[in-house]
Amino acid sequence: MPPGYVVANQMPPPEAFCGPGADARNGPKDGRGSRSRERHGRRRRRSREGGKEKKGRRRQDPAREQQDRARYPSRGCGSPPFCPPYGFPMPGMHSVPGPYRLPLVQRSSMADDGVSQQVSExxxxxxxxxxxxxxxxxxxQNFIRDLDYPNRxxxxxxxxxxxxxxxxxxxxxxxxGMSLRAELKNFDLASLGTKFxxxxxxxxxxxxxxxxxxxxxPHEDLTPWTLDELKDLKIxxxxxxxxxxFLWCGESHLEDGRALFKRWGxxxxxDICWVKTNRVAQVDERGRVKQGSVMYGDTSILQRTKEHCVLGVKGTLKRSEDTHFIHANCDTDLIMMEEKEFGSTFKPTELYETIEHFCLGRRRLELFGLxxxxxxxxxxxGRGLTTTNWNKSLYLSxxxxxxMxxxxxDHVGGRLVGSIPEIDALRPKSPDRPCRDRPPEKPRSHDFSGPSAAAREEVDEDERPLPEDLGEAGPPPGKEDEEDATAAPPPPPPNL
Incomplete structure (x- = not known):
């Protein structure tokens, strides 16, 4: 093992629990010269050239002895102090760590100025x-600074x-805000009279x-829906x-979310990730969290402290051109917020702000709401709502x-929020990519569309969606393969 590293779970030797000048079996002594024998196995003797040899034990400096006694109080080895992973007790450290008292780990055998520890101490x-x-x-994640949104x-x-x-x-x-109490299994979403x-x-x-x-x-209806029932929603x-x-998928339903997006088009x-903190969790007398995370189960390998919200888009949108509808790069894809009480399905309110900053459309709908x-x-x-103030004609007006x-x-008129030039100037924008030199395309033998094929709009490679993410809006299976099969074969390689 390299010098300066210790095993995290290795218990320190019995001598570490006793002060200097103490024996591990008999408890602490008054420590007059035993430290020298413990370290070197014998008493040090002065060389004959250095002076007259002294017999007996050498007494320690009284000031140093008093300092050591204050640092290592007399106690038996029955109740060892709390030892962090570096393997020996720190002076002044309590026997039980507090909720925010962090253990320290020795990361290197060199001091911070690049000199060895033996030299720099x-x-x-x-x-x-x-x-x-x-x-x-x-x-x-509890110890990350500026987690609150106003001070971020x-x-x-x-x-x-x-x-x-x-x-x-x-x-x-x-x-x-408007609400409508409805059973979504039997409710016709098209009866709302508008698109969102x-x-x-x-x-x-x-x-x-x-x-x-x-x-x-309490205040939660956790009766689950099957995947087929969710697919029946006419989103x-x-x-x-x-x-x-925006679809919340929890921790273990990401694949189900992809299947729903494919069904809905x-x-x-x-992928927006909510990392849960437990800063205000209750702790016991030993400083441990009373109610731990309820995210992990029998089948999980790691303790889960996050949830996912996947974002799907319908239609063609470019962030560099459709600035009247989207403002990209205003927020991040990471939300860090406190986890609520046991069993709660509460989601962070920061997601609403992220959505409103990103999309300038004013027609917003939330399903399964409380x-x-x-x-x-x-x-x-949602079925869990207690009030209903839905007015179709007023809402459409x-x-x-x-x-805009x-x-x-005010809130009357137009389906877009609108913006001002100062926002466009302050908004982070993606850097301009240099134009890529593309070789001219050769006409295909099966292409009978004439000059209109040359005027076809080119799609940027960086913004072209993946085939598995197109959903129902994608081409039918096998169409791309047929085009590749009927295309002109590549020219033969030159003879070398």
């Missing part, structure tokens, strides 16, 4: 958040100004019920030609016309 220590999770149950961009004035401008416009253009720009879905997956192992959770009929679908373009999900600018549908901000500064 320094130790290079780093916080070990993984060991903290093992010891206390506190997750490593305090050190980035341009992005902070951008978010402030967008929130101001969104607050004035948001329609009053954004659809947010949090289905009752079987994973939610498996977490609580059949226990009752594709109420989604506009250019629209987005969406293609997956992003009272806590009601929000201005959204229409919420809010989106008449083609006006700054022509109109």
């Amino acid at each position: 320094k130790f290079l220590m780093r916080n070990d958040y993984c060991q903290t999770f093992v010891d206390t149950g506190l997750r490593p 961009y305090s050190e980035y004035p341009k992005i902070e100004r951008l978010i402030c401008l967008k929130d101001t416009i969104l607050a004035k253009r948001a329609t009053p 720009d954004v659809i947010l879905i949090d289905p009752p997956w079987s994973e939610y019920q498996a977490r609580v192992s059949g226990l009752y959770v 594709g009929e109420i989604a506009d030609t250019q629209s987005f679908c 969406f293609r997956r373009v992003e 009272d806590r999900n009601m929000r201005d600018g959204w229409l919420t549908l 809010w989106f008449e016309g083609d006006t 901000w700054p022509e109109v500064q």
